[in-house]
Amino acid sequence: ELPYPARLNCATELLDGTIERYGGDRRCLLSPTETWSYDDLRRRADGVARVLVEELGLVPGNRVLLRGPNSPWLVACWFGVLKAGGVAVATMPLLRSAELSVIREMARVDLALCDHRFTEALASIPGLRVVTYGSDATDDLAQRAEAGPAGVTAVDTAADDVALIAFTSGTTGRPKATMHFHRDVLAIADTFSRHVLEPTSDDLFTGTPPLAFTFGLGALVVFPLHAGAATLLLEAATPDVLADAIAEHGVTVLSTAPTAYRAMLAAGKADRLASLRRCVSAGEALPQATWQAFHDATGVRIIDGIGATEMLHIFIAAAGADIRPGSTGRPVPGYDARVVDDEGRPVPDGEIGRLAVRGPTGCRYLADERQRVYVQHGWNLTGDTYVRDADGYFWYQARSDDMIISSGYNIAGPEVEEALLRHPDVVECGVVGAPDDVRGTSVVTAYVVLRAGVVGDDAKAKELQDFTKATIAPYKYPRRMEFVEALPRTNTGKLQRFRLRAMARG
Ligand code: 3UK
Numbered sequence: 001e002l003p004y005p006a007r008l009n010c011a012t013e014l015l016d017g018t019i020e021r022y023g024g025d026r027r028c029l030l031s032p033t034e035t036w037s038y039d040d041l042r043r044r045a046d047g048v049a050r051v052l053v054e055e056l057g058l059v060p061g062n063r064v065l066l067r068g069p070n071s072p073w074l075v076a077c078w079f080g081v082l083k084a085g086g087v088a089v090a091t092m093p094l095l096r097s098a099e100l101s102v103i104r105e106m107a108r109v110d111l112a113l114c115d116h117r118f119t120e121a122l123a124s125i126p127g128l129r130v131v132t133y134g135s136d137a138t139d140d141l142a143q144r145a146e147a148g149p150a151g152v153t154a155v156d157t158a159a160d161d162v163a164l165i166a167f168t169s170g171t172t173g174r175p176k177a178t179m180h181f182h183r184d185v186l187a188i189a190d191t192f193s194r195h196v197l198e199p200t201s202d203d204l205f206t207g208t209p210p211l212a213f214t215f216g217l218g219a220l221v222v223f224p225l226h227a228g229a230a231t232l233l234l235e236a237a238t239p240d241v242l243a244d245a246i247a248e249h250g251v252t253v254l255s256t257a258p259t260a261y262r263a264m265l266a267a268g269k270a271d272r273l274a275s276l277r278r279c280v281s282a283g284e285a286l287p288q289a290t291w292q293a294f295h296d297a298t299g300v301r302i303i304d305g306i307g308a309t310e311m312l313h314i315f316i317a318a319a320g321a322d323i324r325p326g327s328t329g330r331p332v333p334g335y336d337a338r339v340v341d342d343e344g345r346p347v348p349d350g351e352i353g354r355l356a357v358r359g360p361t362g363c364r365y366l367a368d369e370r371q372r373v374y375v376q377h378g379w380n381l382t383g384d385t386y387v388r389d390a391d392g393y394f395w396y397q398a399r400s401d402d403m404i405i406s407s408g409y410n411i412a413g414p415e416v417e418e419a420l421l422r423h424p425d426v427v428e429c430g431v432v433g434a435p436d437d438v439r440g441t442s443v444v445t446a447y448v449v450l451r452a453g454v455v456g457d458d459a460k461a462k463e464l465q466d467f468t469k470a471t472i473a474p475y476k477y478p479r480r481m482e483f484v485e486a487l488p489r490t491n492t493g494k495l496q497r498f499r500l501r502a503m504a505r506g
Pocket residue numbers: 168169170213214215216281282283284285286304305306307308309310312313314328382383384396399492
């Protein structure tokens with residue numbers, strides 16, 4: 001257990017605490033058009049807190065929905081809600097009314113703070129009061145927050161009061177609402193950031209994950225502010241925009257998904273990345289081929305880290321000389337991880353099993369019967385299969401329900417993908433099992449995005465199949481191969497294997 005006081009407000013800690021330690025006139029939030037100092041952010045966050053309490057009647061424990069792309073005002077709203085003792089329910093900018101209604105219902109929200117350009121999807125939700133931010137209108141939250149007297153006394157929350165409710169991105173099924181405490185927000189900085197990422201107050205962070213995805217909240221808000229550093233907030237950055245922003249601003253710490261690392265290389269952007277000191281990859285496994293190609297092109301050793309919405313952030317990772325390319329790494333100091341069988345007993349090193357993890361953060365579903373599935377005997381079961389080696393490194397295999405069973409063999413889709421990605425013509429690929437009713441088994445099926453200008457014909461398919469057979473055990477090679485323009489992904493960068501399986505079924 002990390003030593004936090006019983007009363008703790010993580011927003012006060014990250015803002016006022018950092019200003020005390022590092023000073024308030026340092027740069028804090030950047031966007032392509034703005035620069036806010038720590039003092040600017042504190043003043044505006046305090047203004048939001050005051051408006052919430054005095055004008056909108058918020059009482060501690062009320063949940064407030066946040067909607068908008070990554071921007072300085074979104075961050076000010078997040079801090080304002082927490083300082084006022086509210087619970088932040090950040091939502092993905094791509095969500096529409098139907099999904100937002102479900103979130104409103106599940107999290108019992110009746111107030112939303114919404115980027116003035118993103119109100120449409122909230123307008124039709126009955127009983128939801130929507131306050132906009134980011135415009136020049138006199139009733140805009142930004143104007144109201146700036147108008148009042150400076151200073152606010154933050155609500156003296158308990159360390160284990162709920163600070164935020166995060167919804168799982170969920171590649172299938174209904175979203176799950178996870179609750180995290182004020183101390184959890186600091187715990188992710190005191191574990192992964194402090195011990196693995198090791199930022200300094202001179203760093204400039206950026207990345208692609210939305211702040212509603214806890215990967216983004218940690219990597220773009222909590223870690224930089226905890227370190228007295230600055231963060232560049234980009235709205236829905238394409239690989240080109242991202243790479244150019246890195247070059248233009250001299251970004252030193254980047255967090256994004258594996259697919260974005262590949263896309264920047266494929267777009268020939270390696271020479272725009274010279275300022276990067278640290279890169280973090282999460283959301284899905286980082287194939288060794290991607291790690292190697294990025295290292296060859298930039299000299300940067302990407303930090304792979306597995307995190308989950310249920311755990312708030314990353315709990316297995318490795319940095320610098322500790323990295324073994326292709327492995328996720330070792331438990332982040334503060335966390336324990338092991339590989340267990342279906343009864344929860346540890347399996348020997350080298351054997352495949354289910355990943356179990358525990359530490360200062362963990363799964364707390366909001367009124368969800370799946371709590372007992374995720375947490376068993378005090379361990380969080382993430383739904384991933386892993387192998388631990390004799391040196392304590394964890395090697396990702398697949399999501400437990402993504403294993404392909406073909407002619408009696410267990411084949412992990414990601415392993416076949418990793419082999420295909422070593423081929424210079426392959427930019428992206430996804431490998432799933434297609435049911436073969438005749439043979440009563442699954443056919444390993446690959447969906448492949450080729451490098452621009454390369455023709456996907458039978459000869460190319462044969463070449464890639466032979467290449468796979470020469471790289472991994474031949475029985476794993478994709479018997480079926482289809483060339484596609486793009487792969488279906490979630491807005492957090494995860495491959496949607498269930499869609500590929502549906503395509504494979506025909
Ligand atoms: C998969 C990985 C292999 C894995 C997340 C960093 O992804 C995040 O949270 P989600 O709830 O998904 C969790 C699941 O995603 N996964 C994530 N990272 C890796 N698989 N290697 C990785 N490096 O299946 C896990 O169970 O969307 C990631 C920080 C915060 C997050 N919420």
